[in-house]
Amino acid sequence: MGLVSRGAAEAGRGAASAVDRPGPPDAVPNPTPTPPAEGADPGSSRSPGMVLKAFFPTCCASADSGLLVGRWVPEQSSAVVLAVVHFPFIPIQVKELLAQVQQASQVGVTVLGTWCHRRQEPEESLGHFLEGLGAIFSHRPWFQLCRERGSKSWSCKATHWQGPASPAASGEDQVMLIFYDQRKVLLSQLHPPTALPDRQAGDTTASAGGLAAVFDTVARSEALFQSDRFDEGPVRLSHWQSEGMEASILVELAKWAAGPVCLFLACLLSLISAASACRVFKLWPLSFIWSKLSTCEQLRHRLEQLTLIFSTRKAESPAQLMRKANMLVSVLLDVALGLMLLSWLHRKDLIGQLADALIPVADRVAEELQHLLQWLMGAPAGLKMNRALDQVLGRFFLYHIHLWISYIHLMSPFIERILWHVGLSACLGLTVALSILSDIIALLTFHIYCFYVYGARLYCLKIHGLSSLWRLFRGKKWNVLRQRVDSCSYDLDQLFIGTLLFTILVFLLPTTALYYLVFTLLRLLVVAVQGLIHLLVDLINSLPLYSLGLRLCRPYRLAAGVKFRVLEHETGRPLRLLMQINPLPYSRVVHTYRLPTCGCHPKHSWGSLCRKLFFGELIYPWRQRGNKQD
Template sequence: MVLKVFFPSCCSSADSGILVGHWLPQQSSAVVLAVLHFPFIPVQVRKYLSEVQRATQVGVCVLGSWTNSKQEKEESLRQFLADLGTLFSHELWLQISKEGDSKFWSCSALQRRCSRPREEEVILVYYEQREVMLSQLHPPLRPAAPGRQGAAQACQLAAVFDTVARSKVLFMTDRYDEGPIRLTHWQSEGVEASIVVELLKQASGPACLLLTCLLSLVSWICRSRVLNLWPLCFVWSKLSACEQLGHRLQHLQLLSSSRKAQTQPQLMRKANIFVSLLLDVALGLLLMSWLYRKNRIGHLADTLIPVADHVAEELQELLQWLMGAPAGLKMNRALDQVLGRFFLYHIHLWISYIHLLSPFIEMILWYVALSACLGLTVALCILSDILALLTFHIYCFYVYGARLYRLKVCGLASLWRLFRGKKWNVLRQRVDSCSYDLDQLFIGTLLFTILLFLLPTTALYYLVFTLLRLLVVIVQGLLHLLVDLINSLPLYSLLLRLCRSYRLAAASPWGCSPALPACPCLSSQINPLSYGSVVQTYRLPTYSCYPKDSWASLCKKLFLGELIYPWKHKGEKQD
């Protein structure tokens, strides 16, 4: 049997003593947690280890002896340490010794409960105790098949990480503490602490309490009956800014709650939300300062009306071109004139609506820029809503054209089934055979001919306004993608991966390299998660979801005249 001994590198220069750790019999390995030094009393050592076991639920015990001949050159000490195995009885007794400053080590494991004591083969694995203690081991996104070597190594690593993480109480004793026990581990020089962190912890209590009261007041106002009336609740549900504000309100309630994070993923989620909020507000303040500087809002308001007039003129020229002979196509004159004048009247109404709002545009933009202090995402959502309102006429054109086109396509499909002696069974949702008389076939032929010759005119208007609608939708989609990126990107996890990569450990075998020539020894390093795995593991949920339509399904909907939206909100059905 080959025994793996995980030895902390911080103990390589420790004075001679006994090894304290935990046995992992299922993995045929042992984890050394600390070195206990002289002088000590065995009864007090057993009492201390039993207290640590009750506090950590880890079977901490004495694993063996550690000899550093640099500090102790007497041969009697080595023999004394070897004889300690009779006091701290165990099936295996480790004996690890170091020869001065050289790299020659001696490592052995002695079977004491056998009739003839024998030595087991030992592989010594160095590990950085501080990194293992502070890191979080992540399971693989695609678990390995059971029975494979990778799965066994991942299980062994998980056991080692869990043992070190649960032994936090053992690491709270440093060499400056007055007591009968003196240990060497990664915090022997003193427990790590930060004055800034402690001050922030003390100040976070009152701040969270005040923020909770304010959020409770805001939530009560949002749940009031006045805001839940039908017109208002319908409008709030369709505005992206209201959805984003509600999303951020949930984040603030989560951060200000008195309930502490119980697991590492919950703690990372809170940290990612906090950093996302800080970045969002910082970018919003930068945008607000840029807009208010040099009267940029006034210049933007002055250029908005001419741009709207220019867009209206271009649309009117486009409709005049469609009402003629576009690209030399022969159109139905009567239907072409009716559709053209109908859409021209809508453009006239839209221009009147814009000029009616022109005196208030600068004030509206001023308040929109002020809303950027709530975050860049709120400003982008308001910009998306303003774009939707300014291009509402294009949306109406698209809906009119799509409904009219779909009506003719469905009529042609139904009349085509009439010619073949078929009909659509609404109850059974299938096509059944049917016999028609002569009058029905005659009327169907007339209607089919009329719809077929009117279809090119309607299809042309539908094609043009669909392209215009898609242009607006692409701009809105880019804004929503940027908002979702800020909402869902785990910035804190990415910064942690960049600055302290060992904190996010992957459940894959450690990168090991030969360290010592005297015995089978390996020096281990933690393999961090890749950036893609960090994003996939800690990605924050967002309030919008995207349809999973394929390109073939999208082209089919466009061909049949179904309304297409690039995104939809959760709980809503797509038309």
């Protein structure tokens, strides 16, 4: 990267002259190419055969003279240089090396041209020798890249060789020299850019295809950069090499030990899955309870994640590997947070304090509910209620409160032990503890749920009765077979009975609606608390922590594209650019690598929720299987 810092001054002068020029930023005219604006694909709008792009690694800028080894991409008129073969060498040995690299990486690696680093005055013999190599390694076009003494000026030209017999019949093309960091391009994963509305689809595809070809070439040639694998023979290369042999040894040992561990855990998880799929657990009472409890849904979700993580099957794509890494980090963080919660609860003896405070809190809640019912049985807010129905409903709900508080006092000797075992479940993860907390809240507020169901059913019955009787007045009826409203003629007796029933339901509706409104608000409060807990559980389950860590620490690993910076733009010299990686935005990282959740809670729109509340339909805290969600 020293080349970049030395060319910063020249970049400012070249960029200033390029930005002020009219015309599209990515156009490259002939014969003097205009530097593209930052973020544009150089040469994307040029005619074929006019300007060639040569991607040169910055790590080879100070390498000795030799051959340029890489891949030619004819669709993009681009040459991706991967390494430099140094002198002295034997041509047959170079060809054998290229055959080994092609077999290991499945990339069409070939000799693209010559590289000359003139640390001293160039010799005539070296110049003639470099020119003669084009006849031995016949490639079209043939690049001749040279770095002058002092590292301030470069020369690059491409010649179309017709063959060994007529080397003089050649034509030169202009070359745009683009430097890239081989390590960053190798380790990064290029994501397809989102199409912009003001750009043509063809331009976007061409630009993305050209960059994808460069990234794919470097990524598939990883075998060339590993531990001097191809440097041990008679041919000497210059390219990026991984550093830290001690760390590499530790990584290899970890990989060697991970195989038996993953095999053992995969067998253990398969036994657990087989035990959970037993027919005994599929009987109606158990299957119904397990499908409604958040804890069972969360345990099933974690079991699926662990099965995928410790699977011995190799990931088929980088996306699957990233998904496994995100799942592993999510599980580890979940368990770590659970252990911290467990340590905090036991260190301060909060479980005993919570058990001692649970009975007084339950009594207080029951007392407040009794005061609320007594207020409703009187004249709430000065409203005139139907006294008979008001007394029946109030006494009915008071009896349920009495039954529930008796059940709580009966369970009081076992509450501390139950909470102790619930606290131990935090070692399975914070999400499991939160799911158990949600289920405990549902069990402790079961009487509120019963009040809500009774009030909602009674209110819904009256609403449907009033709507049916209203159709009777208009001479309409609901056709059950055709599922539509048809015309119908009623006699005098039917109209009289309908009028009587309609009047009774209208006068009883305010009392029923008041009870339904009060208990619906209490129910929505409980559902809101459970919704916040489920939201936190889904956040821990779905957040791609590993991808976000890569974006924070190594932003080049997740690439959304590239931008180009001008290093040199002078007349008579090749245009030199520096390709830099644009990191993926955080919002797109979350959207791309977001993990699936168990989804045990309903997803209603605001319109659907208001419709259900108005017509008295029940709002369940879980998703009904087999029914479509709004």
